[in-house]
Amino acid sequence: MLGGYVGKMLEVDLDSGELKDLPLDEEMAKMYLGGKGLGLKLVYDEFRADMQPFDPDNLLVFATGPATGEKIPTSGRYHIVCSKSPQTGTVGSGNAGGKWGPYLKFAGYDVVIVRGISKEPVYLEIVDGKARLVPAPELWGMTVYAVTDELVERTGNPKKTSVACIGPGGENLIPFSGIMNDKYRTAGRTGLGAVMGSKKLKAVVVSGSKRVDPANPELLKERVADSMAKIKENPVTGPKGGLHTYGTAILVNILNESGAYPTRNFQEAYFPEADEQSGETLVDKYLTGRGGCWGCPIVCGRRSDVPEGPYSVRDTEGPEYETIFAFGADCGIKELDALIKANHLCDELGLDTISMGGTIACAMELVEKGKIPKEKLHGMNLRFGDVGSMIEAIWRTAYRAGIGADLSLGSRALAEKYGAPEFSMDVKGMELPAYDPRPIQGIGLNYATANRGGDHVYGYTISPEILGLPEKLDPYAVEDKPRWTIILQDLTSAINSSVVCLFSSFALGLPEYAGMLAAVTGFDLDADKLLKLGERVTNLERLMNNKYGLDRNEDILPKRLTEEPVPEGPAKGQISHVPEMIDEYYALRGWVDGKPTEEKLKELEII
C-alpha cells in the first residue's frame, strides 16, 4: 500500500449490522488524498439527488488523510462528511482535532463509512483492527462527557483510546448538532450529529497503537524539520506565540476595534464591552492551562475554570473566539463566565456553538421587535443581554422544550415561522460566524460562496484582510478579492483533505504541505498540484450541491449585510459588496451562475 495510508476502509451497515473491510482505492487516494476530498468522493459515487437528511442511504463518512497520525505538525485531525446536511440541504462537512483521527488509523482503518439505520441504539468499537457493533440502549440519553468517560473505561486502555460521540442534541435530531470527540473537540457544523443520531449510532470508539509508515521516512524527517522550524519561529504559531498564549479569543478586541465584531444579531458591528470577553481577559481571569490536539506544536486550546458565581463551572475547556462572539456580543452579553458556561453546556449536549448562539440572537431580535409573542416564551425573558435566558435557551433547544422547539429549527426556519426571515443571519441555512462582512469584503464573498453555508474557515480571508498573513489586503477593497477567496478556499480544501490543521497555515504554505505529503505518500505532488487537488475537492462539493438544486440564488448574504450600512463604530457606513464581486468570482472559477461548467469538471477530471 501507499505510504501514509492503512489501505483499509470499514463499511458499517446499520440496517443489517454487517461490518465489511474494503480496500482503499489507490487512484481515488491520488485524486482526492483523504479527509474531506476522499469522503466527498465516496459520497459522490453513491449520489442520489433525492437524498433526505435522515434517509438510511445518507452516508456518514469519517475520513483521515495521509498526514493524519504521521509525524507531521498539526496532523491530529480528521474530517467527517455526509451526503445531505439536515441544516443546509447541501453536502454536510465538518473537521475536528483532538486525537480521534490518529487513533482510528492506529486502530487499523483510514476511513469508516456508515450507512443504514440501526433498530436500537448502538456504538461502534474498533480496537486493534477488530470492529464490532455493541447494543447500547443504556447509553442513549447520556451527555457527551459522561458517555465518553464510560466508553473509554470500557476499553480498559484509556491512553490509546478516543471516543467520537453525539449528545442529546444529535439524538434529538437538532439540525445544528455536532459530533464530539475527546469531549471538547467538535465537528460542529452542518448538523452531522443529527445524521449520526438518525442512525441510532451513539459513538465510535477507536483504540490502537499501530503506526502507519510513510513512503519516504528520511525525506519526511527533513521536510518536517523545515516546517517545524517555520512554525517555531513564527510569532503567531511559535512556542510563546499569539495562538498559544491567548488562543483564538485574542481576536475579540482586534475585530471589535476594526468595527467588525457582530453585535446583537448583526444589527451592529461594535460591542463597547468587548474587552470584558477578550482573550486577554480570559487569560487574566479564567485560564488554568493550555492543551493541544495530537501531534500539535502550536497548542491553541484553553483550559478554563470558573470557581464561583451563578455560572461557575470547574475545569472545562474553551471558549473559542467563535463561541464568545455567538453567545456574547451577538446576544448582547458581556459576562465571560457565562460564555464559558454556555460553551460547556453546548459541548455536553453536542451542539454547534455558532449556530446555537446565532439562533438565540435571532430569537432575541424577534422577541424585541414583537414577532415572537410573550405567551410563547413561558416566562423566559429572551432579550439581548439577558444571560439567564441565553443559558436556558441552550438546554431547551437540545430537548425541544417549550420555546426550545422553535429554536431547534435554527435561525432561518425560526425567523420564517415568525414572519421575519430578514432577521436570520445565515447563508444556506447555516448561521454566520464572528466577522461582520460589511467592513471585510473578502470574508463576505467567502460566506456567500462557501459550499456548506455561512462558514469562515471555508476560505479564511481574515488572514490577509485583518491579520496581514501571508500578505496584507485592504479589508474595505473589493479588488482582487475574488481571486484571493478562491485561492484560500481551494487551499483549505487541500488542507482538509490532508488532514492537517488550518492554523498551521499561519506559518506554512502550499510548498511545505506538498513537500510533506509527497514524502508521506510517495505521490508526485508539488504546490500547484496540491492546489489543483483542492480545487477538485471544492468543485466536486459544488457539483453535488448543484445536483441538489442549489445555484447562484443561494450564494447570497442576508439583506442586512448588503443593504444596511454598519450604523455605528469604527466601520460606520460600510456595506458588503458581494453582489459586485460574485460574477468575477464565478468567471475565475469557470462557473456559470454558481455551477461548474462541463469543461471545468473535465479539466479537473471529476467527470
Added chain:
Amino acid sequence: MKIHVKFLATIRQIAGVPEIELEIHPGDSVGAALQALQARYGTTFKEATTGTTTGGIPKVRFLVNGRNTDFLEGFETKLEDGDVMVLIPPVAGG
C-alpha cells in the same frame, strides 16, 4: 490634544494597562505617537514595537479609528484630537 491608545495582547502585558489617554501635539503622526509611547514605557516596550520578527512579520500593527494604517499613510498617518489608536502584535485565530 489627546488621543486614546489601546494596547492588545503582549503589548498590553508590557505596558501594564489596557488603554491610556496620550497627550500629543497637533499634526503629530502615528510614528510620533509611537515614539512618545516608547519613551514612556521603556526598552522592553521599544523592543516589542520596533522592526519585524524573524519571519519578516512587523512586530506591531496600528489601527487608527478602526483602519489599519497600512492602508492609510503608515507611520505618517496624521492623528486628530479624540482619535483611537490600537497597537496589535502578531496574533491570529479562527
